[in-house]
Amino acid sequence: MSDDQKVVLVDETDNQVGIEDKMEAHRNGGKLHRAFSIFVFNSKGQTLLQQRAAKKYHAPKLWANTCCSHPFPGEDIMHAAHRRLGEEMGMDCNMREAFSFIYKAPVGNGLTEWEFDHVVLGFSDQEPKPNADEVMAYKWVSLEELQEDIKANPDQYVPWLKISFDRLRDAYKKERDSRTAE
Numbered sequence: 001m002s003d004d005q006k007v008v009l010v011d012e013t014d015n016q017v018g019i020e021d022k023m024e025a026h027r028n029g030g031k032l033h034r035a036f037s038i039f040v041f042n043s044k045g046q047t048l049l050q051q052r053a054a055k056k057y058h059a060p061k062l063w064a065n066t067c068c069s070h071p072f073p074g075e076d077i078m079h080a081a082h083r084r085l086g087e088e089m090g091m092d093c094n095m096r097e098a099f100s101f102i103y104k105a106p107v108g109n110g111l112t113e114w115e116f117d118h119v120v121l122g123f124s125d126q127e128p129k130p131n132a133d134e135v136m137a138y139k140w141v142s143l144e145e146l147q148e149d150i151k152a153n154p155d156q157y158v159p160w161l162k163i164s165f166d167r168l169r170d171a172y173k174k175e176r177d178s179r180t181a182e
Helices: 020-025 077-091 144-150 159-179
Strands: 004-009 014-021 034-042 048-053 067-069 093-110 111-123 135-142
Touching: 004 159, 014 020, 020 111, 020 159, 034 077, 048 077, 048 144, 067 077, 077 093, 077 111, 077 135, 093 159, 111 159, 135 144, 144 159
Parallel strands: 034 111
Antiparallel strands: 004 014, 004 034, 034 048, 034 067, 048 135, 093 111
């Protein structure tokens, strides 16, 4: 089985405890595994969202952050983030890890995401060139607009975006303030 069909199983402190088939890790209540979620922001303070392709194995057609995935076994989070941002959104930018969290949520088709999710912030004014196999639409929105739409239409968003939103907002404000101070 190729590395792109495997995920890294971890404990609650992100220590590797094994490797598992990606689909198996999402069945029967899920197994805790390493993941990352990228949020790219532009100079207007808007974040880039993607609407997941209809043929995704879970959470199809839902709105999500710019890009999310799992690192290959042995792959560094930031290397994986740059790789997947290029594969999914046809772009790259400066990025840094902002925080991490663990969540567990059903994602449809009898699957559960149970992830140790590394949240990565990126900064770019580049327009994406999305891979149609991964992404059906994209949009730039302010965090205020996103917060209001999540409240009004929670069923249109992936669980990890809703769960991480408050920490994302705080991390973005901290990053924005530190960039302004430079």
